[in-house]
Amino acid sequence: MKTIDVCLSPELIHLYDVSNKTVVVVDILRATSCMVTAFAHGVESITPIADADECMKMKYKGFVVSGERNGQKIEGFDKGNSPFEYMDETIRGLKIAFTTTNGTQAIEKSKGARQILIGSFLNLSAITKYLLMSDHNILIVCAGWKGKINLEDSLFAGALVDKLRKHIEPDCDAPIVAQELYLSAKNDMVKFLSTSSHVKRLNKLNIHKDIEFCLTPDQYDVIPALKRSELHLL
């Protein structure tokens, strides 16, 4: 039987052999939710870049530069980190360079995996269907917050484990912890998350609408996947 494991923080990724695994990177608030939204609205590619200055330079190569540090849009950037900025027709066909506090770092640290997919609640069922059909073991890599684990990414990991567990065996204890967390929270994830440290940070930025949207399952039937250094539709 295939196995599924969860790496609750990118700082633990050295403990996992990713070379033969399909990795699902998740940063619910809000990097991977933005990426999924952007692909659902027709962007051509997203290049995740860990360093903000490197990302800024991509402007001169014809990229739209997007992202945040500590939850806020970076000065001089074209777009920030709200999924609502990636929803209109003007986005179609664009190439985006994207940097965020945690999400793009998690993608960087996952390189070397057999395959890297982008997960969020918005494409939860699409990811689930794909993973059920795939032959490879799975590792969910949670972006967390500056190395520490966070509720929202752990919740997504738990939701995905919960959907797959009848068919795919947990490889260690982290999937069980994540699944239990999801089962406790699933009836009202917005309320559950209101206790989280990151939501407290984000509340100061007035993005309650973003949070509600990012916790809504199955809005889009797309799966972004890393091909060399760029994300494209799978």
Place this chain on the structure above:
Amino acid sequence: MKTIDVCLSPELIHLYDVSNKTVVVVDILRATSCMVTAFAHGVESITPIADADECMKMKYKGFVVSGERNGQKIEGFDKGNSPFEYMDETIRGLKIAFTTTNGTQAIEKSKGARQILIGSFLNLSAITKYLLMSDHNILIVCAGWKGKINLEDSLFAGALVDKLRKHIEPDCDAPIVAQELYLSAKNDMVKFLSTSSHVKRLNKLNIHKDIEFCLTPDQYDVIPALKRSELHLL
């Protein structure tokens, strides 16, 4: 208000400033459960030693050498890692040198903390009472399994957070995750743990009795604490 945080793996400890914190190290199966049991039965001191060869050398300095690697007693050692080996009168007054796969490593990595205490379900209420009276912020350090998080240590962290949370604020999301896990499991922790990877490993070693005992709260009213390089009663 004081704060409480949980470091779910020793591999994440660099993310926490321990210098002003009371650290509670926990390795439920079975290092810290053994240590608490041994002090409750009158040992004079326990010297935690990360390296097994270094631990063995302590035999020639008059120490009883104890511990395990991968769940099994080390060849040539006096005692293994079952709490039932630390329960009789012959233990009174002994100085023990102790090495384990995860627990003693977690103590080593916690050095630099304001204070290091040894926690287990066996002394849960004793630890709770002490922490409520103390003025310092708290970090629970879970020993985990070779860097990965595990169910049993996360459960203990959740139990302690649950007992303290009315009075002490969580500092980040890990305490919330641990508490939710504990609330899901508390009515039958033995059954809950039967799904865990470590218990599956230990079942092969035939130590079901150890597991049940290690999950029993409040057997002993003792708190081992690190003083220089030795554990003594607080």
